Amino acid sequence: MQKIRLMAKSDNRGRRPSKNFKGGDSKKPFAKSYASKPRQSDPKKKSNPDEIRLNRYIANAGICSRREADTYIAAGNVTVNGKPVTEMGYKVKRSDDVRFDGKRLNLEKKEYILLNKPKNFITTTSDEKGRRTVMELISSASNNRLLPVGRLDRNTTGLLLFTNDGDLTKKLTHPKHNVRKIYHVHLDNSLDLSDLHKIEAGLELEDGPITVDSISYIQGAPKREVGVEIHSGRNRIVRRIFEHLGYNVTKLDRVIFAGLTKKDLPRGHWRYLTEQEIINLKNIK
Secondary structure, eight states: OOOOOOOOOOOOEEEOOOTTOOOOOOOOTTTTTOOOOOOOOOOOGOOTTEEHHHHHHHTTTTTSSSHHHHHHTTOEEETTEEEEEEOOTOOETTTEEEETTTTTOOOOOOEEEEEOSSOOOOOOSTTTTTOBGGGGTTTTTTTSEEEEESSTTTTTEEEEEEOOHHHHHHHHHHHGGGOOOOEEEEEEEOOOOHHHHHHOOOOEEEEEEESSSSSOOOSOOTTTTEEEEEOOOTTHHHHHHHTTTTOOEEEEEEEEEETTTOOOOOTOOEEEEHHHHHHHHTOOO
16 A cells, blocks of 8 residues: 655853852852742652552453443442442552452453454444454453454454553544554545545535545555545544545455554454554553
8 A cells, every 4th residue: 555645052042140149169059049948748648559549440450441430339339358349539459359249350461452353343342133243353362351442344354453451542542642544445436536635625524524634546556446544533434435425435444553554464363562562552642
């Protein structure tokens, strides 16, 4: 696919020294009158690194989100060292016996797995209709409860990230971070240049305006194949952009997600992220 292009000094400012400045061997401390008194710390406000909020403990254990954990805590589903706890903001030690519905919880090691999703798998943890889910494809990857970051349609292929790192999931799915996603789009007909320019300029869909970051034809391929870079996470947004102009998307493949690529990752296979890839994701602004 064609790559898509995105478009001390010195402090010496020639000022004269202050008349109040005592240079040389003066025994008087410089700017003594400006020195602030040392701040007295409140021992009650010191945080204990061995303690963690109960809702975060539950979320880190892979049970649910922090917000959902608050609901379970209030409902009395959680015990600490054998006693029910319903207090919001309650802190526990990592060595405490924390149980959810009677089952003891353990803090999980954070894991990050990248899947090259094939067609005919839905992005959900379970399906009441018995359809195949992406969780089947990574079932051997971990004993921890991993969740997909965002969604891909059943017939959309390509990169899908899984993790039990709730903070990273929130970052990668929040619109303000503009996470980079590039799709290889196959259409039923060649895309007219005028329509390509319309997409570049932005379209007004039924749920509001939408603009792409970049769009181009695929070099060496028919004009019905295009590359689209977009950061919106709205439902079926890439398909709806082309449907709005009268085209049907026959194949949709996500080839880049947040800097991750499909290199050496065959369709239907998964791999663990490298340490550097994890660092790069966490450094996304």
